[in-house]
Amino acid sequence: MTQPATPTPRFDTFLKYEALTRLLFDYADAHPNLVSVDSIGKSHEGRDIWVATLTNTATGAAIDKPAFWCDGNIHAAELTASTAVLYYLHQLVSGWGSDAKATRLLDTRALYLCPRLNPDGAELALADRPRHIRSSTRAYPFDEPPVEGLSMEDVDGDGRILTMRIPDPHGAYKKCDKDARLMVPREPGEFGGEYYRLMPEGTLKNWDGLTVKVNRDVEGLDLNRNFPAFWRQEFEQVGAGPYPTSEPEVRAMVDFVIAHPNIGAGISYHTHSGVILRPMGTCSDDDMIPEDLWSYQRFSKLGSELTGYPAVSIWHEFKYHPKEVIGGTQDWLYEHLGALFWVVEIWSPNQAADISGYKWIDWFREHPVDDELKLLKWSDEQCGGQAHVEWKPFMHPQLGAVEIGGWDKMNFWRNPPPHLREREAARFPAWMTQLALSLPKLELLRTEVRALGPDTWRVRMAVANSGWLPAYVSQRALQRKVVRGVVFEITLPQGDPAIALVSGKERIEGPQLEGHAPKQSQIAFLPSREVTADRAVAEWVVRAPKGTRLALSARADRAGAVRTEVSLD
Structure with missing residues (x-):
């Protein structure tokens, strides 16, 4: 096949x-x-x-x-x-x-x-007529739909949620004198120009003809x-x-x-x-x-x-x-x-438009008009003029004559083109x-079996962390007690009274294993004292007939597990 x-x-x-x-x-x-x-x-x-x-x-x-x-x-x-x-x-x-x-x-x-x-x-x-909520579609904190205000949605059916602009002498925005497509803030104390009120594309319920409040998403x-x-x-x-x-x-x-x-x-x-x-x-x-x-x-x-x-x-x-x-x-x-x-x-559309020297969140609060001109140039040259959409007249069902356009934040800002x-x-x-x-990785170094008598054996298992990070990954994990040291286990065949564990335990919790990340520079004055802190050894004494096979394992929560068998020979 x-x-x-x-x-x-x-x-x-x-x-x-x-x-x-x-x-x-x-x-x-x-x-x-x-x-x-x-x-x-x-x-x-x-x-x-x-x-x-x-x-x-x-x-x-x-x-x-x-x-x-x-x-x-x-x-x-x-x-x-x-x-x-x-x-x-x-x-x-x-x-x-x-x-x-x-x-x-x-x-x-x-x-x-x-x-x-x-x-x-x-x-x-x-969706064909998308909505851009933050996360889940579950209504929260209340499940009632809004009974007033503006709800953001695709009003003109073009698959985008843009911005609506309406001429208003009290509006906070005006056309940019360097490129009339851009809407820029009025200056402090500025009067006598042509101004606009901007609001998200959407529909209104119970509009009183004067005040507009943008609703939070029901979701x-x-x-x-x-x-x-x-x-x-x-x-x-x-x-x-x-x-x-x-x-x-x-x-x-x-x-x-x-x-x-x-x-x-x-x-x-x-x-x-x-x-x-x-x-x-x-x-x-x-x-x-x-x-x-x-x-x-x-x-x-x-x-x-x-x-x-x-x-x-x-x-x-x-x-x-x-x-x-x-x-x-x-x-x-x-x-x-x-x-x-x-x-x-x-x-980052800002980086794509070669804007530099800005601070992440602060830029959205206030930035130079030249930054938006660079973004508009990027829209024209790299995005077919679609990152900033031309303003088009639209007869809004509640507001009457408006224009819809501006930055397409979903398709060119929230996501790259x-x-x-x-x-x-x-x-x-x-x-x-x-x-x-770089994560920790538990590996088997060696196993040893040594006869201490005709039916008594010393069994050793040595493991090491071959990763850069320690087996616990962070000091926070140790502080929160969410990771154990390396855990060794030995499994003896069941049902044979001639087989028994003489010393050691079926399960032994060993030390935390460091990684190979150096703790300090080679030219530090005091040498590191933990030269082999990436290694651990477990030891058992077992009474069993020659030829008996024993299963050994070691596990570190974040470094994985190793398993092997030894024969008492």
């Missing part, structure tokens, strides 16, 4: 749920030795949340190997996040057997890839705020849900990660800003465990070098407001479990692979 060929997907197109599901199973069918696909739970609307497990099963089960987690599209319209995860899957499967790093990765590690954690929200964003959840660490109620953290993991999508991920203690690091893909974000979101670098901060800085610098994206601290450089504390996935993965975790905000999507996704595989190959 002919093996199915590796799929050849297009990465310039966003996949709806059925197509994404079919693609994942096509990979599993084509490479059953490398890919398996499982549902980790159901979404609010009942869709399966798929996770693809990648590992070479010929070299061991996924659960017996150190593992790397990667998810995308927790936010509904951030669809390029799914593309990035699917692209990595494709690169690994295609590269196994020919690319040395991809082969080593799948032979020695496991990867759990969840391209779309929020399938309901993504379907809504991909007000932010799944990225529903994780257990630093969860706060709605009055402090909008969209966090009624309690931690109240939402099935988040609960599915949390349950899966808890059930897979081999996960030592991971990345969550979002859009947009073109930046790598590292913990903490809830405290400054000064309040972090120094050793963990140093690891984050080292891997973040590597990420910046390999992707071209700057790497920054959320607390210091990426707050939505100076007084606002942001919690999310990465806080939980690191804060509760001690796994290293990053959020990547894919894509189609011809740039694969380029953005291609930035990350090298970094993810190096991260995953």
Whole structure:
């Protein structure tokens, strides 16, 4: 029977749920030795949340190997996040057997890839007449539809949600004198010009002819705020849900990660800003465990070098407001479990337009008009004039004559235009692979059997961590007591009274194993005292007849497991 060929997907197109599901199973069918696909739970609307497990099963089960987690599209319209995860899957499967790093990765590690954690929200964003909600389609915090105000939606049926402008002497915007297509703010104290009032494209209910209030989406959840660490109620953290993991999508991920203690690091893909974000979101670098901060800085610098994206601290450089504390996935993965975790905000139209010297969030509050002129030039030259849509007259059902146009934030800001999507996704595989190959990896050094008498034997098993990171991954994991030292086990044949354990225990918890990351420079004045802290030995004395076979194993939660047999000879 002919093996199915590796799929050849297009990465310039966003996949709806059925197509994404079919693609994942096509990979599993084509490479059953490398890919398996499982549902980790159901979404609010009942869709399966798929996770693809990648590992070479010929070299061991996924659960017996150190593992790397990667998810995308927790936010509904951030669809390029799914593309990035699917692209990595494709690169690994295609590269196994020919690319040395991809082969080593799948032979020695496991990867759990969840391209779309929020399938309901993504379907809504991909609808013929889309809506761009934050996350889940569940109504929250109240389930009543609005009875007044403006609800954002595609009014003119062109598949986009843009901006409406209406002439108004009290309006806050005017046409740019360098390019009339752009709407720019009025200057302080400016009067006597032609001004406009801007509002999102949408429809109004119970309009009084004067006042317009833009409604929050009825679907007000932010799944990225529903994780257990630093969860706060709605009055402090909008969209966090009624309690931690109240939402099935988040609960599915949390349950899966808890059930897979081999996960030592991971990345969550979002859009947009073109930046790598590292913990903490809830405290400054000064309040972090120094050793963990140093690891984050080292891997973040590597990420910046390999992707071209700057790497920054959320607390210091990426707050939505100076007084606002942001919690999310990465806080939980690191804060509760001690796994290293990053959020990547894919894509920056500013960078594409050669805008530099800006600060991430502050730019959206205020920036020079010249920046928008550069973006408009980029739209004209690189996007066929579609990133900024020409203003067109429209007879609005409530407002009457308006114009609709302006920046297409969904298709060119929140996500890159189609011809740039694969380029953005291609930035990350090298970094993810190096991260995953840095995870701890338990390996068997040797076993020894020495006769102490005619039927008495000393049995030893030695293992080592061959990874760069320690077996516990972070000091936070030790502090939270979520990882044990290496656990040795010996299994004796049952039912023979001549076989017994004389000394030692069936299960021995050994030390934590360091990695080969150097603790200090070679020219430090005091030498490191832990020269072989990456190794551990267990010893037993067994009474058994010559030729008896014993099963030995060792496991470290995040470094995997090794198993062997010895013969008493």
